[in-house]
Amino acid sequence: MHIGYCSPHWPPAMAANGIVTYVAAMRDYLLAQGHRVSIIADGQVVDGDGRIHDLPLASGRAGPVNALARHWLRHRERHRGDLPAIGRAVAAQVQAAHRIMPMDILDMEESFGWSDAVRRLSGVPVVTRLHGPFFLKAPVPRTEQEMEAYNHRCEAERWAVRRAVSLTAPTRATLQAACARYRRPARGMSTAIPNPVGLPARQWRLDDCDRQHILMVGRFDYAKGADTMLLAFDRLIARRPSVRLTLVGPDWGMALSPGRALSFKDYVATHLSPRGREGVRFIGRQPPDTIARLRRKAFVTVQASRSETYSYTLVESLAAGCPVISTDWAGAEEMFQAGRQGLLTPMGDPDALARNLEWLMDHPEEAASMADNGRRHCRERFSMEAVGGRMVDWYRATLAERRR
Structure with a gap:
């Protein structure tokens, strides 16, 4: 088969993005299995050998839909x-x-309804994948x-x-919520299949980590x-002065009211105690190999989201054999079993x-056991194999359904 993917960016090193991570993992697997793969991103198509071809704009003019063109289109439709x-x-490309x-066949995200435009206008069979339905996003001001x-x-x-011939999602919770919200007919083809993740050769070890170090990616x-x-760290450090927290990721600002957001620096200055401010290190966006090293050195990796469709941060931590704490967003219980492979904590609490972090730090052997269980669980459920x-079976079923 020749499978195409629409990706927000390419190559993967260009962005920390779950869709790009999914596309890269599927590409590697499919090429290894003898399939052909093309990636459509940033006004170009990249074939399995890495050759790049520029694609036309919607008007028919040759050249990539570059940042300037996207900015113009977004301004026109602001x-x-x-x-x-x-x-x-995108459909023209x-x-x-x-x-x-x-x-x-083409596999692409549902964002902005573009998969429907591609399905109608391109003539290519489309699998619509629910990477992040917008209605499930946290209700920010x-x-x-x-x-x-x-x-x-x-x-x-x-x-x-509603119109997707073939609909997939990485969790049952996301699929069911989207079908219910948008009243997708029951007769439509839909299934939940997790996003794949690679299992790193080097994994977390209790003897090698810093037991006072917390990581959030x-x-x-x-x-x-x-x-x-x-805020949890600020409470924890009041009782455990030696703990430290590292935050990894871009600073998009903390929305506190409509049209107003605080940067990391301003938020910490106004919401944390002096001791809390001293114990936090914010290092911004980092490459994957740096994040992997930080996971191995930290005692626990925390995922504190208010909403997720599928958390690559969480699954990558499980794959590395790290102790994890995750908020209980819809679908989190599909990622691991609470108490056996990690801990769940209420969103926004x-x-x-802080109590879960303290318990884990007081029970390092139990944390290590959860970490081992999590890696085995990840291999059985989320690995490429x-x-x-x-x-691939779903792509074939989609094509068979289209022929019928």
Whole structure:
């Protein structure tokens, strides 16, 4: 088979993005299995050998949809959260890529309803994958204009979900919520298949880690729960002065009211105690190998999100054999069994998170046992060997359904 993927960026080193991580993992697996793979990203198509071909704009002019073109399209549709002109441009690029190297099937995200535009306009069979339905995002404070854009985007997303010939999601919770919210007909083809993850050769060891070190990997913003993590740490350090926290990820700002957000520096200055401020280290975006080293050195990795569709941060931590604590977002219970492979904590509750952290630090042997169980669980459920073949079977089932 020749499988195409639409990706927000390429190559993977360009962005810390769950969709890019998924596409990269699937590409490696499919190429190893003898399939052909093409990646459509940033106005180009990249074939399995790494050759790059520029694709046309929606108007037919040759050249990539570069940052300037995307900025112009977004400005023109700045009040439309679904950005339909970009959807048409993506469809034109898929069509052009299909002419260069005909694809059997295309796997792409539901964002902005663009998968529906591609399905209608490109002529390529599409599998719509629910990487992050917008209606499931954490309810951050929004201005009136932002609410208008939000409603536009959800409406476009509704049609993408309802009309999709083939719909997949990384968790059952996401799939069921999207089908219920957008009233997808029961007769439509849909299934839940996890995102795959590689298992690193080097894993966390209790004897090698710093038992006073806590790690959180994720954006500094409201959705990722960075405020919950910081406030929990502030409570913990009052009782355990030697603990330290490292935050990894871009600073998107903590939204506190419509149109107002605090940077990491300003948030810490106004919400943490002097001791808490001294114990936190924020190092911004880091490459994957640096994050892997930090996971092995920290005693516990925390995922504090208020909403997730599928957390690569959490699964990568399980794959590395790290002790983990995650908030109980819808679908988290599909990632691991609480008490056996990690701990669950309520969303937005810094007191509960501080108590869970303290319990784990008081029980290092139990933490190590959970870490071992988590790595085995990850191998059985989320490894490429466990997931890759299921995706290929679904692609074949989609093509068979289309022929019928």
